[in-house]
Amino acid sequence: MALVTKAIKGTQDILPEEIYKNQFIEQTVLDIARKFGFREIRTPVFEHTELFQRGVGETTDVVQKEMYTFDDKGGRSITLRPEGTAGAVRAFLEHGLFNEALPQKFCYLINCYRYEKPQAGRWREFQQFGVEMLGAGAPAADAEVISLANEIFAFLGVEGLELQLNSIGCPECRKNYHNALKEYFETKKDELCPTCLGRLEKNPMRILDCKSPVCSSIGKDAPAILDYICDECSAHFESVKKYLDKMNIEYVVNPRIVRGLDYYTRTVFEFVSTQIGAQGTVCGGGRYDGLVEELGGQHVPSLGFGMGTGRLLMLLEAQEIELPKPSGCDLYIAPMGENASYEAAAIVADLRAGGIGAQTDVVGRSLKAQMKYADKIGAKYTMVLGDDEIAQGKAKVKNMDSGESFEMELSEIADNFMEFLVRQETAVLGESLDLEGIDLSAILGQI
Numbered sequence: 046m047a048l049v050t051k052a053i054k055g056t057q058d059i060l061p062e063e064i065y066k067n068q069f070i071e072q073t074v075l076d077i078a079r080k081f082g083f084r085e086i087r088t089p090v091f092e093h094t095e096l097f098q099r100g101v102g103e104t105t106d107v108v109q110k111e112m113y114t115f116d117d118k119g120g121r122s123i124t125l126r127p128e129g130t131a132g133a134v135r136a137f138l139e140h141g142l143f144n145e146a147l148p149q150k151f152c153y154l155i156n157c158y159r160y161e162k163p164q165a166g167r168w169r170e171f172q173q174f175g176v177e178m179l180g181a182g183a184p185a186a187d188a189e190v191i192s193l194a195n196e197i198f199a200f201l202g203v204e205g206l207e208l209q210l211n212s213i214g215c216p217e218c219r220k221n222y223h224n225a226l227k228e229y230f231e232t233k234k235d236e237l238c239p240t241c242l243g244r245l246e247k248n249p250m251r252i253l254d255c256k257s258p259v260c261s262s263i264g265k266d267a268p269a270i271l272d273y274i275c276d277e278c279s280a281h282f283e284s285v286k287k288y289l290d291k292m293n294i295e296y297v298v299n300p301r302i303v304r305g306l307d308y309y310t311r312t313v314f315e316f317v318s319t320q321i322g323a324q325g326t327v328c329g330g331g332r333y334d335g336l337v338e339e340l341g342g343q344h345v346p347s348l349g350f351g352m353g354t355g356r357l358l359m360l361l362e363a364q365e366i367e368l369p370k371p372s373g374c375d376l377y378i379a380p381m382g383e384n385a386s387y388e389a390a391a392i393v394a395d396l397r398a399g400g401i402g403a404q405t406d407v408v409g410r411s412l413k414a415q416m417k418y419a420d421k422i423g424a425k426y427t428m429v430l431g432d433d434e435i436a437q438g439k440a441k442v443k444n445m446d447s448g449e450s451f452e453m454e455l456s457e458i459a460d461n462f463m464e465f466l467v468r469q470e471t472a473v474l475g476e477s478l479d480l481e482g483i484d485l486s487a488i489l490g491q492i
């Protein structure tokens with residue numbers, strides 16, 4: 046196929062027919078985040094390459110292999126963001142938000158870019174919902190952030206996700222662990238991939254995160270971090286677990302989780318599904334107490350998570366969870382003749398101003414062809430508007446499902462159609478519905 050009509054490998058189009066699912070998820074996560082006090086932050090798609098080298102870490106897969114980095118025309122090294130934390134922390138520092146009430150709670154829906162091998166659940170452009178809580182060191186914060194992710198899954202009705210939890214300690218206790226890991230991996234040196242051979246000196250824990258089958262199988266028998274963490278980190282971890290118990294959030298401790306960023310400390314977690322293939326991690330996050338300092342700020346203990354909305358959608362599909370599909374067209378007005386076409390244009394304009402999804406003919410089709418089109422776009426009601434109807438000031442509105450017709454005054458249709466629609470759609474509730482003072486458009490959005 047010609048290049049111009051083929052999207053780049055690892056990218057996806059989301060077509061109008063499907064977009065309602067994304068929109069529903071986006072609205073849901075922002076609404077839930079708002080309840081927890083997380084407010085949206087928007088940062089640029091690209092940043093200085095150095096931000097990610099420092100903020101994600103030189104020994105990570107992301108920085109070593111996956112970044113879209115290029116020089117711009119001014120000769121600066123620019124990188125398309127591979128994740129959201131670094132940009133959020135940069136903004137926190139640049140705008141002095143550390144002087145505001147802490148914790149600062151951010152959330153975002155962003156596209157991320159990683160040069161990875163495209164496969165099911167792994168794209169080169171993908172969307173993440175992320176949250177960051179800056180300036181909160183206590184275990185209650187960890188539990189709160191985890192419970193936010195948990196609530197999103199619960200709200201959407203997703204089942205069978207396993208919350209896997211680990212603590213990777215602090216830089217102090219990790220020293221001993223690094224030594225133990227080094228000792229272990231030294232004996233397997235010949236089998237490690239070239240990248241991990243380099244990590245052996247700089248950051249042996251990264252080897253546990255390697256995707257190569259050989260390295261990950263060697264990693265299975267490596268010493269476990271939980272045997273090495275200090276008393277304070279251990280007490281912190283115990284407390285996180287106690288909060289989760291108290292909140293009835295189930296988890297399993299998985300000592301193999303180390304996560305993909307270098308600056309993670311203490312709690313790390315993943316929500317993992319077995320239903321969407323090999324890329325089963327729908328959400329991953331943890332504490333990064335060292336990151337703000339690493340980027341030039343004070344010591345600001347912080348944490349967050351990233352949730353891949355594409356993987357979440359795959360999971361919803363696997364579990365056959367239907368998301369509400371908004372109606373594209375509440376009323377289609379089919380004019381017959383030029384005069385009626387002008388009238389129809391005026392009526393749909395009034396209907397739309399009143400919150401109704403109204404459409405009319407804009408291509409000069411015959412009545413038959415218009416009805417076919419109305420059917421295709423899923424119009425709930427149709428109305429044929431001819432010279433007779435205009436002369437009488439009345440027309441029939443037809444329910445496309447039941448075939449039932451209702452006569453309406455043309456001069457009042459814009460004012461009355463919303464209430465008519467709500468009454469029709471909620472007819473099961475009975476005729477005596479009192480709609481006085483109720484926001485009808487809000488109801489309409491729900492039915």
Ligand code: ATP
Pocket residue numbers: 128159161166167168169170171172173304305324326327328329330351352353354355356
């Ligand atoms: P993985 O182990 O799957 O590579 P990761 O540790 O690199 O994940 P994070 O950087 O923690 O992932 O990103 C958070 C979430 O973003 C992941 O849990 C996943 O849902 C999603 N994600 C990461 N990379 C991709 C990708 N290439 N395509 C689609 N979603 C992704």
Ligand code: MG
Pocket residue numbers: 106305
């Ligand atoms: Mg990855």
